[in-house]
Each structure stands twice: as C-alpha cells, then as structure tokens.
Amino acid sequence: MNEKEYEAKLLSTPCPKPDPYGALSMPVYRALAYEFETAEAMEAAFCGRTDEHTYSRITNPTVQHFEQRVKRVTGAYGVTALNSGMAAISSTLITLAWSGSNLITSRHLFGNTYSFFANTLNAFGMEVRFCDLTNAKEVAQAIDEHTCGVFLEIITNPQMEVADLAALSEIAHERGVPLIADTTIIPFSVFHAIDFGVDIEVVASTKYISGGATSLGGLIIDYGRFNQYRTPALRALEGTSQSPFHTRLRKEVHRNLGAYMTPDVAYQQSLGLETLQLRFERQAAVCKGLAGKLKTLPAIKTVNYTGLEDNPFYEISKKQFGDYPGAMLTFDLESREECYRFINKLKLIRRATNLFDNRSLIIHPASTIFGSFTDAQREAMNVKQTTIRLSVGLESVDSLFDDICQALG
Template sequence: MEEEISFEAKVLHTPFEKPDAYSSLSMPVYNTAAYEFQTAEEMEEAFCGITSDPTYSRISNPTVTYFEDRVRAITGALSVTALNSGMAAITNALMTVSRAGGNIVTSSHLFGNTYSLISTTLKGFGVESRFCDLTQIEEVRKAVDENTCAIFLEVITNPQMEIADLKQLSEVAEAAGVPLIADTTIVPFSVFDAKKFGVHIEIVSSTKYISGGATSIGGLLIDYGTFDWSKAKALAFWNNQFGKRAFTLRLTKEIHRNIGAYMTPQVAYMQTLGLETMELRFERQAKTSLELAERLQSLPGILSVNYTGLKDNPFYELSLAQFGKYPGAMLTFDLASRAACFSFMNRLKLIRRATNLFDNKTLAIHPASTIFGGFSEKQRKNMDISQQTIRLSIGLETADDLYNDIKQALT
C-alpha cells in the first residue's frame, strides 16, 4: 500500500489539473475574464458542468481552482470553494442552507460583522436568529427545532475566547438533522481536524494565517461531505439531484455565482504561496502566544490574561482536547479602564495599532471602540465585550520584544 504523505508534502506537491504549457513550478496567474472553446459542443459541456473547464472567472478560474485543490488535498474535504473574504464565506454558507421561515442557532459571542449578518441582514430575508449559550448543551438542544437551518459557531470566539464542546454540539446537530457550521479561523487546519469533531461545513478567513502576512483578503468554504442534505429543507431540490454534493452544488451553481463573491486569481496566487509556509509561521506565532500569555499574567497593571492555552483558563482542558497545546495566536488582556487601554495603545512602540489577525507583525486593538464600536453599550454588554479589553494578534517577533514593548507601554 502506498504510504500516506505528510501535510507539508501535500501542500507543496498537489498536481495541477492540467499540465502547464511551460512546466512552471508555480501555478500561473490567469488574469483573464473569459476562455475560448474549440467547438460549440465543448462550450456547452463546460457551461453545463459536464467538464471542469473554466467558463468565466466570476465562476471559476484555473489559479483559484488550484488553490482550492491544494486545500482539499490537505483537509480531505469533499469540496473547497474560495471566496473573496471571510465574511463572504460566512454569508454564502448561511445563505446556502437557509430559507425564509427558518432559523439559525448560534451564540451572541460572535465577531461583530458576523453577529450583524445573522441578527440583522438575514433577519430581513425572513431567517430568525436564535442566540443561546453554546457551552450549555441543554440550552442548545431546546433552541433547535424542525425549522433550524444550522448550528453556527466560532470554535474560539473573538474576542471573548470562549470554547464550546464540538462533539456535544455535533451530537445535537446530528440528532436534529441540522448541519454544524464552524468558523475555525483562529486555529488553522494544519493542527485542527474539524471533520474529526463533527463539523460538517468549515469556514476559514484565508486573510489570516493562509495569506502569508496579510497580503490579501479571502475566505474558504470547506464541505466535508458528511451531512445528509435530505434533512435540509432549503436543499431539497439539490439533494434530489446531487445527494451529498447538494451543498457544494447549490453554493457553486446558484449562491456564489449569483452574489459574485468568487476569489480573484491574484489573491489565489498569493494565498497558494502563503499556504506553503502557514504551518511554519503558525508554530512560531502560537508558541510565542503561550509564552507571552504566561509572562503577562504577572505583569503589574494587567488585571487578567485570556488565552485558552493557559492552564488556569476555564476552557483549558477542552481547548487541549480540541486544539492541542497551542490554540491559536490571539490573546486578550484586561486593564483598569477604557482610558487605561487607550493610554496603553498610544504608548506602544513596536506593536502595531491595527485590525486583522495573524499578520507577520503583532497587532493590538481595543475591540469595544473599533470592531464593536457601532453597537450600543447594552449590545456590547450582551455580547460580553468589555471596555477594559485589549486584543493582541501575535506575529513573528520574539516573546522578549513583545513583552518589553507591553511592559514599557504600561508604565
């Protein structure tokens, strides 16, 4: 039997769908909108999906397809669809499974735009949002009913750093016949196997670890082919035709091509390169995150540090079981007040004041006044967004450099 190759080898050696005319080692960037066909019959077959030949770059493009192929090779997924942002991926996923009169069961502990999408935008199309505590499994069980389109969560919430038990949620989802959809951006698929924990559809903001230092904006939808779509009312037509590929085919033949959110070839090229070094960068960033979190706990001026890899964190055991020793490269800490946070931010010399996660540079942000700045104080309270919290995205600097900058900024 042929030996299974490593994650690293799969990333580097996924073959092209078609041989390159010049035997290039890197997939070329196909900067084109349209593609010529030799015959009308070939054109018909491509447009009707009989062949995989590209037809128009809003729908498919060889450079993007190769990026999708690489991700599929390393995740073992049924299909991977690349979109033009993480939010586009979330929107396309939820619109693919949702319908008017349905509901989405989720947590109020969501990234600001994700919360707004579910609570406001989808509500306008007749989809109800049901917010509950996903760490309380009986509460989730009660929230799910025959009209539930999906259970949706972030595997580590941003910035609350909450973790729900994925296997328990998966059991509830399977019993109710609804898909479990998870945004796994905080922990890359090089160390976290979403399928193993019962996730049916995985969402990744490829802007983060994959892009290779915030070079570009993108998102991925990963379908593991493990859900029985005959149980999903919104996909009845598609299930009758395509079975376990119902989600993928509705996504690619209707939702993403009608919305026009497909990834561009330039971004796919940059993110294919970023994918090659993702594991190396993550290992450095995550190790630094744990070391820094441990050191910040004893630093005067910091009231508390939140990183689920810390042994005294309330989610530590669950985090270890689901994500291993290094649960991502994001941590938060609390200072005395909003004013103290602003003063701290203004004194930083090395760490950059910027949004985004998992750039090569370490970034600091005050979530309450920025990402969640458009919400009322009551809404922020319901979402557990504190005015005392600073969020750090850890880059490739040493733990000493970051610690020293934080220490001087607290003085």
C-alpha cells in the same frame, strides 16, 4: 497532522494543466473568458457536463488550483474560495437558509458576523436564536423543525470562549441539522474540524493563510458527510450529489452572488499555504509564552488565553486544539482610558485590526470592531471596555514583552 504530513499533502497537489515551461508555481490566469472550439463544447461546459472553465466569476484555473490544494490538505469533499471571510459566511448561510428558517448561534461572535445574522438575514425572514453554546441542554431546546444549522466560532473573538464541538455535533446531528464552524483562529493544518463533527468550515484566509496580510480571502470547506438538510432547495438535490450543499453553492449561490476569489489573491494565498505550518508554530508558541509572562504584570488585571492551565476552557481547548490554541490573546487593564493610554505608547506592536499578520497587532475591540453597537449589546456579547486584543506575529517573546512593559510604564 504533523509538519511532514502537511507538506506531503500540500506539495503533491499538481497543477490542473501542467505549465509548458515547467513553472514550480501555478501561473496567474488573469483571463476573464475562455474560448471553445465548437458550440457543442461550449454548451457542455456551461451546462456543467464538463469541467472546462467558462468565465472567471465562476471558476478560474489559478483559483481552482488553490482550492484543490486546500481540499487535499483538509480531505474535504469540496472547497470554494471567495473574496473574504464574510463572503464565506454569507454564502454558506444563504445556501442553507430559507424564509421562515432559524439559525442557532451564540452572541459571542465577531462584530460583522453578529450584524449579518441579526440584521441582514433577519430582514429576509430568517430568525436567529442566540443561546449559550456551552450549555448542551439549551442548544437542544432551541433546535426545531425550521432550524437550518448551528453556527459557532471555535474560539470566540474576543471573548475566547470554547464550546465542546463533539457534543454540539451530536446534538445537531440527532436533530437533523449541520454544524457550521468558523475555524479562522486555528489553521486547518493543525485543527481537523471533521474529527469533531464539523460539517461545514468557514475560514478567513486573509489571516494565517495569506501570510503577512498580503491579500483578502475566504474559504468554505464542505466535508460532504451531512445529507439530512431541511432546506427545500437542498432536499430537492438529494440523490443527485454526495453533497447537496456543495452542489447548490457552486451551481447557484456562488454564481449569483459573484464573490469568487481573484486569481492574484489565489496565487498569493497558495504561496502562503507553503509557509503556513512554520509561521503558525512560531506565532502560537510566542503567544503562549507571552501570555504566561503577562500574568506576572500587576497592571494587567486578567489574561485570557485558552492555552493557560488556569483558563476555564483549558481542558476542552487542549482536547480540541492541542497545546497551542492559536496566536491571539486578550487582557484587561483598569479602564478604557488606561487601555487607550497603553495602546498609544506602544512602539513595536502595531495599532491595527486584522489577525495573524507577521507583525503583532493590537486593538481595543469595544471601541472599534464593536464601536457601532450599543452598551446593552456589548454587555450581552461580553465585550468589555477594559479588554485589549493582541494578535501575535513573528517577533520574539522578549521583544513583545519589553514593548508591553514600557507602554505600561
């Protein structure tokens, strides 16, 4: 959607209950519990026959307003706001999986996502089948009657791989499983996951949405279009709701795990939504411009940004994400030692993790995010000791390029 369409959807979302003082922003409701006039009204609320708030671990007016704004922008059936991107991923998979089930995914994943799948879920009796998600035949062969879903990152971090979402969706849906995508790298104001067959979207709202790294959060965005779930608990809900997934998530998993977003974070991130489009356009344009200039530097061996025409994923990236596929790039230097030397000499770019802060951030993934992995694991995940990840902020192309040049010496 364009800027005008985004603003129209975002700013037309009313507060659930109008503020008596006419506040333009939804107030922060730090209340924990809510009083009822009668025992009957309390019973109705607790049993889900009304949408009144009962306890802020389950719903909260400020968080609900944030969820409704995201729902309106994305056109989703249901949105659940949680306290981190990993909480969004773990809650999604716990809702879908069962003991003896399997998940189809790639080894090209963020470190903690990989660890959650390979270690945590495996310990509870779920198999994770790693395959090449750019190979449709391999994905099709990996799916069987015990598969609970296909999961991927729309641009992998830090490998920068892009799979064909429409093709994956077709394969998954033909075999009766949902497609789940981590879309953190490109905001939903620009990338419309539903148009490419994504059924469930998970987002680390900590990144673009919070704006300036103000707060930690995550989102589960369910489009309510998939209704062939194999999960026994979801099959039992068929016919009772448009989305068995959303029903089980909200009535069971979300309540039992206790990972709901706090009202203060919801307030900060609701404000972040209002500048999201503006910030993304600036950051993505700077990232693309910088990527082109970095290719002119002899000390940099490779530059990996899917918006560059010589990138192997350029065509599929352009088809799915347009001209500006996010504000993250990677590049390779001669050695790990050279990466360290370079990072230590930077003056403007900050040495820190996180993505899409207002400030540009740099990190050596192999020794940090993937530092606890073995050499064999890193090799299988294509995480190289020579790779540096750069998250581009709001600085100018020239300022960032000058800082990189002086650090390269």
